[in-house]
Amino acid sequence: xxxxxxxxxxxxxxxxxxxxxxxxxxxxxxxxxxxxxxGQHVTALIGPSGxxxxxxxxxxxxxxxLIPGCRIEGDVRLDGDPIYGQGIDPVAVRxxxxxxxxxxxxxxxxxxxxxxxxxxxxxxxxxREIAMRVERALTQAALWEEVKDRLNDSALGLSxxxxxxxxxxxxxxxxxxxxxxxxxxxxxxxxxxxxxxxxINELSEHYTVVIVTHNMQQAARVAxxxxxxxxxxxxxxxRTDVLFTKxxxxxxxxxxxxxxx
Amino acid sequence: xxxxxxxxxxxxxxYELELxxxxxxxxxxxxxxxxxxxxxxxxxxxxxxxxxxQGIAADxxxxxxxxxxxxxxxxxxxxxxxxxxxxxxxxxxxxxxTDLERIGDLGVNICERVLELNGEPPLKxxxxxxxxxxxxxxxxHEALDAFVAADVERAQRxxxxxxxxxxxxxxxxxxxxxxxxxDPRNIFRAxxxxxxxxxLERIGDxxxxxxxxxxxxxxxxxxxxxxxLSDGAA
Numbered sequence: 001x002x003x004x005x006x007x008x009x010x011x012x013x014x015x016x017x018x019x020x021x022x023x024x025x026x027x028x029x030x031x032x033x034x035x036x037x038x039g040q041h042v043t044a045l046i047g048p049s050g051x052x053x054x055x056x057x058x059x060x061x062x063x064x065x066l067i068p069g070c071r072i073e074g075d076v077r078l079d080g081d082p083i084y085g086q087g088i089d090p091v092a093v094r095x096x097x098x099x100x101x102x103x104x105x106x107x108x109x110x111x112x113x114x115x116x117x118x119x120x121x122x123x124x125x126x127x128r129e130i131a132m133r134v135e136r137a138l139t140q141a142a143l144w145e146e147v148k149d150r151l152n153d154s155a156l157g158l159s160x161x162x163x164x165x166x167x168x169x170x171x172x173x174x175x176x177x178x179x180x181x182x183x184x185x186x187x188x189x190x191x192x193x194x195x196x197x198x199x200i201n202e203l204s205e206h207y208t209v210v211i212v213t214h215n216m217q218q219a220a221r222v223a224x225x226x227x228x229x230x231x232x233x234x235x236x237x238x239r240t241d242v243l244f245t246k247x248x249x250x251x252x253x254x255x256x257x258x259x260x261x
Numbered sequence: 262x263x264x265x266x267x268x269x270x271x272x273x274x275x276y277e278l279e280l281x282x283x284x285x286x287x288x289x290x291x292x293x294x295x296x297x298x299x300x301x302x303x304x305x306x307x308x309x310x311x312x313x314x315q316g317i318a319a320d321x322x323x324x325x326x327x328x329x330x331x332x333x334x335x336x337x338x339x340x341x342x343x344x345x346x347x348x349x350x351x352x353x354x355x356x357x358x359t360d361l362e363r364i365g366d367l368g369v370n371i372c373e374r375v376l377e378l379n380g381e382p383p384l385k386x387x388x389x390x391x392x393x394x395x396x397x398x399x400x401x402h403e404a405l406d407a408f409v410a411a412d413v414e415r416a417q418r419x420x421x422x423x424x425x426x427x428x429x430x431x432x433x434x435x436x437x438x439x440x441x442x443x444d445p446r447n448i449f450r451a452x453x454x455x456x457x458x459x460x461l462e463r464i465g466d467x468x469x470x471x472x473x474x475x476x477x478x479x480x481x482x483x484x485x486x487x488x489x490l491s492d493g494a495a
Contacts, residue, residue: 216344217342220344244344244345244348245344245345245348245349245481246345246349246481247345252345253345253346254269256344256345257271257343257344257345257346257347258271258272258273258276259269259270259271259272260269260272
């Protein structure tokens with residue numbers, strides 16, 4: 001599906017999730033979840049606080065392992081490659097599956113250096129190559145025109161919306177295939193939010209985007225597919241237009257119409 | 262009740278009240294429209310000009326309700342961004358008022374033709390017209406009840422009855438044609454009666470629309486133009 005709901009013939013799963021369960025200590029946080037996330041589309045995860053949607057999102061690029069006491073069962077495959085397989089390097093997984101967080105967190109460095117950071121860590125040293133990829137990432141993040149004359153200024157001088165787009169550029173610079181976003185616009189004003197949403201739409205031309213959002217209208221606006229989580233369970237997963245006009249499960253209906261939560 | 266889950270109240274009381282008010286206004290409009298249709302048919306059969314005049318005057322209230330309901334729908338859409346069953350209820354309400362308003366207008370048209378007919382002696386005793394009227398009145402009543410009760414089966418029974426109304430229209434038209442061929446002096450009255458039969462047939466169509474809208478509202482499934490669109494789409 002494209003953003004306007006017209007199915008593409010080549011629609012297929014980029015990420016295949018099977019039987020995924022995440023525990024914090026003894027307590028099950030979410031799962032078991034089975035889900036096919038379609039490539040080059042936007043999938044939104046919605047649900048009340050504590051429903052497990054962010055935990056699920058973080059398990060898609062092995063970020064949960066950084067949390068003490070966290071245990072993961074089940075299988076996630078990226079183009080058929082198991083990301084939890086034996087001997088798989090989590091850092092390599094995160095290079096293919098990038099992440100953008102709720103609060104923009106630029107490094108206290110220049111705008112250009114923020115974007116170049118991941119490249120340098122990845123061993124790219126050629127100055128021309130870096131400059132080219134910084135420009136490309138900033139362009140993709142719809143920030144280039146606003147910052148091209150001050151690439152060496154501190155990133156901390158940018159507005160909140162610009163900082164968030166910078167973080168998106170930073171994630172894009174290492175050329176991931178999937179972009180995970182955890183409430184990327186919740187700290188932004190409506191105009192900056194509109195920029196981010198438009199950007200998400202454009203990014204889905206090339207990337208597979210999975211976004212957690214508390215704002216249901218945002219899910220309805222940006223996502224091709226929407227998943228509703230409740231009490232650690234994936235309740236319903238469908239095309240966004242179906243989920244918001246004719247949900248199957250009464251819990252989905254109650255949540256999105258504002259009857260609880 | 263719109264659907265099972267609508268029996269649960271919104272966390273937001275104000276929103277809940279707005280939806281309740283919208284429903285009440287729709288029911289009020291439906292009742293007023295039924296009054297006009299019932300009155301216009303009685304005016305026809307009893308040759309009651311006073312009743313016909315009343316029907317024409319009552320249409321103003323229906324038009325006011327149409328505007329009030331449209332406004333309320335716009336407000337809820339703008340301020341609450343309804344989804345799922347609430348969204349279906351809102352879009353159904355917007356269409357429902359159009360059908361109801363048209364039914365009211367057709368009732369007024371019947372009253373106008375009745376006034377013209379009452380200036381002349383009766384053409385013939387009515388046989389099929391009262392039967393057709395009863396069928397249409399029942400369809401309208403049932404369609405409104407099905408909407409109130411969110412009853413899909415009842416709505417579908419209304420839809421099925423439309424073919425009876427169409428059959429009555431064909432029958433009445435054929436009969437009136439014979440009167441007109443017999444004597445040109447019958448034409449004035451026969452064409453008035455033919456118009457009334459046509460208005461009734463149209464009311465049946467609008468009642469059918471109400472039934473289809475109710476099915477969509479409850480099940481989220483569009484059953485309009487069944488079979489006629491299937492060549493290209495499904």
